[in-house]
Amino acid sequence: MRVYHTQQRKILIDFLQKNHNKSFTIEEIMSSIGESGISQSTAYRLITKLVEDGIVSRSVRGTGRSFVYQYINNEKCEGHLHMKCTGCGKVYHLDSGITSIIQNDIKSSANFEIDSHTVLLGKCNTCKE
Ligand SMILES: [Zn+2]
Ligand SMILES: [Zn+2]
Incomplete structure (x- = not known):
């Protein structure tokens, strides 16, 4: 039903x-x-x-x-990038200030606009040795 x-x-x-x-x-x-x-x-x-x-x-x-x-x-998740830990699978929210620094940097240096739904892969503090 x-x-x-x-x-x-x-x-x-x-x-x-x-x-x-x-x-x-x-x-x-x-x-x-x-x-x-x-x-x-x-x-x-x-x-x-x-x-x-x-x-x-x-x-x-x-x-x-x-x-x-x-x-x-999250509604709050608009306009910032996310980082996903390949160890534990947890998703972290990147500060929107840092997001725009990264986006602007890449835009001006590589002439490429990063989609804000982009997920960065890596290791979180708990998972890195
Ligand atoms: Zn978020
Ligand atoms: Zn982790």
């Missing part, structure tokens, strides 16, 4: 939005939202759709094979 799915989608979005500084596996999401009536297969399907819609990012945590998901579609 459509309405039912919309509610389940909202529960997932609410949870990820509230914890947008963290990334979660489906199992972690399931245990965190608890008795919400969402089955794991439904959650998986809904999350996959959210990834397609650009609301949630999907990446691999460490050397594991399971995906982690993180909310990225």
Whole structure:
């Protein structure tokens, strides 16, 4: 049923939005939202759709094979670049001031305009040795 799915989608979005500084596996999401009536297969399907819609990012945590998901579609996320850690899969928000310095630098030196949805890959403080 459509309405039912919309509610389940909202529960997932609410949870990820509230914890947008963290990334979660489906199992972690399931245990965190608890008795919400969402089955794991439904959650998986809904999350996959959210990834397609650009609301949630999907990446691999460490050397594991399971995906982690993180909310990225903050209204505050307009106009700045993001950095994704290839170690833990976490997405970090780059300061908008630094974003425009980088964008302007590249624009003037390389005559290339970087899209603000660009995600920089690297290692976060926790993951670098
Ligand atoms: Zn952001
Ligand atoms: Zn990391």
